Amino acid sequence: MKNKSNKIGRNALCPCGSGKKYKHCCRNSKKEISVKETYKQQYDIILKTPKQVEGIRKAGVLLMQIMAGVEKMIAPGLVTEEINTFVHEQTIRAGTIPAPLNYRGFPKSVCVSVNEVICHGIPGEKVLQDGDIVNVDITPVLNGYYADASKTFFVGTPGPDAKKIVSIAATSLKKGIQAVAPGATLGDVGHAIQSYAEGKGCSVVREFVGHGVGIDFHEQPQVLHFGSPGKGVVLVPGMVFTIEPMINLGKKELHVLPDKWTAVTNDGSLSAQFEQTILVTETGYESLTPYDL
């Protein structure tokens, strides 16, 4: 049986990105091609089958169980290496592989990013202090399917800056997710995030972006956390990608430490991030790594 979601409506925006209606654009080509083929050819985007979505959803359930365990551990005095040990052991126990381990030479099983670290912090000797913020980014591979999500936690009692940046980063992701619907564009998602975060006087990191995910860790498309409404790839059901805005309290500029991974704000300001794996559905979206924002 042909999946309805693989057909493009005559009046829908053409997936080639021309901005024209499909019936006035690619539909005129001799053979009506499926959205799935078009997205693969045009953008290298893999639209997921229901079976693949189910696999990613299961990886997401496991991920959120591990994340809940991490949340319980977070307290002043915790060594970031202990988060790595916990995530690694829980992942292996579930018959799963931690995708970060040895990924392009990353030496640990989870990213742990404290305060001015934007992302890709390497767990190690660092001891969490009262008032810190810490992002934990987890990516298990279950039966070959990847789910990717992160949360930023308070360590002990947060100060006003920590409260502000964590709240704005969480709401930035929420705004991005709420912009997801079939027929909307990636530019709509980026714009929703950028206009909110900058409107609050914060800045959006440009160098790191969300990404297609599921069959591989990082697939097409790139999901920018800034942009213009109506621009970029048109969202269609079956797309699965992360949204993971990194929001700085100060300026957006960053540098990477000599370890080649740890990205930090140039001005030393706090940076926070939340990430979820999002499926575009027929009617809107579904988070495959759901938690409240």
Ligand code: MF3
């Ligand atoms: N989980 C990160 C992301 O959201 C990627 C980490 S790559 C690693 O895309 F190698 F640092 F793990």
Ligand code: CO
């Ligand atoms: Co990601």
Ligand code: CO
């Ligand atoms: Co991630």
